[in-house]
Amino acid sequence: MEVVKCRSFTKAAEALHITQPTISKMVKSIEEELGVVLLNRSGKHVEPTDAGLAIMNQAQLIVNSFDSLSSDLADIVQLKKGEIRVGLPPMAGARFFPKVIGEFRREYPLIRIELIEDGAKTIEKGVESGSLDIGVVVMPTDDDLFQSFPFVRENLMLLVYPEHRLARRSGVPLEELSEERFILFREDFALHDRIPAACIRAGFQPQVVFESSQWDFISEMVAADLGIAMLPETICRNLDSRRISVVPLAPPGIPWHLAMIWRRDAYMSYALREWIRFARERLQLR
Structure with a gap:
């Protein structure tokens, strides 16, 4: 793409801060792999062939997709977006979480929290199976399977x-x-x-x-x-x-001791990590 843009291997090499032979070798490798000539090198300026133009169109889509992927990943890493599935028993949900969830949403408006209200036994099974990312249960629970922090005694x-x-x-x-x-x-x-x-x-x-x-x-x-x-x-x-x-x-x-639990061996998204930190700070052990 840079060679076509600059119409020159030399100028492309300067723009990309690599040597001209390196660029020439990379382009030649693509041509050999595809079995077509991509660039016309015979004139004063390098010009794309018909095949080269077709590759250019696809290459632009690939670069755009990669830029979009990089932006999405940056958003997730920076906690701008994400989703957390939280299981709450009725008593715990009504008493302890409306304020915490409200404050979290104000600070991270693009992180979606899906609340599933059910009994603590069902919530524990959901966290174990992976249908829930995190949940509130009545202690004790399986310390070998779950990580947790208590917030009510x-x-x-x-x-x-x-x-x-x-x-x-x-x-x-x-x-x-x-x-x-x-x-x-x-x-x-x-x-x-x-x-x-x-x-x-x-x-x-x-x-x-x-x-x-x-x-x-x-x-x-x-x-x-x-x-x-x-x-x-x-x-x-x-x-x-x-x-x-x-x-x-x-x-x-x-x-009646309550704790928030999540699987020890499960992948933890950045959004989930931040929710745990946020909730731990605001749910004072009582």
Whole structure:
């Protein structure tokens, strides 16, 4: 392209800062590979043959594509664009992430965040399979498979109807709940397993009467005196104390520890790296 532009091997060599024999050898190599003569060298100036003109048109497209690719890569490296698939459980998503996501979008408007809301167990499987880049789960998780950073350390609180026999207690041991009707999260949520497991350790199998994927619906069923439930401290702060009584569980209680996880062996885009850094800075461990 430079030889055709300059109409001279010598001037092309000067423009490209390489020797004239090097350019001549490279052009000759292309001609031999394609089996055509690309440049007419017989006149005062070097001119492209018909085949040379055809090559020029294609060569320009190749150079344009390479320039575009270089620009796209620069955008990604400089965090101007990208996509992150983030899995969030309903309780964590509603309470902790709207502000973080809003600040991230303002700073990196061309990075698209796709939010997938589901239970923590399903999110963990998604991160493991690669359908999600990163997700929030209830700890503990597999440290050999995932990298993580924790950002919440809370306990579950007991929710009862205001006229319930336990409503005014300062603490309730799990074993006192053996005759109660439990309202749980559905099976793809981590608490679906954690709460019954804690009850079994306390000596009884809980009687589950309802299951739901929405914490606000669970709390409303408690307010309707349909059973008891357990929700994290953070969520309980937003409940109407006139309609629902929140009572601590006696030690050791049931922990609710959240962490953001991503696969140890997965490729990490620049956008994902920056999201992790950004979220880690803003989600103070509580």
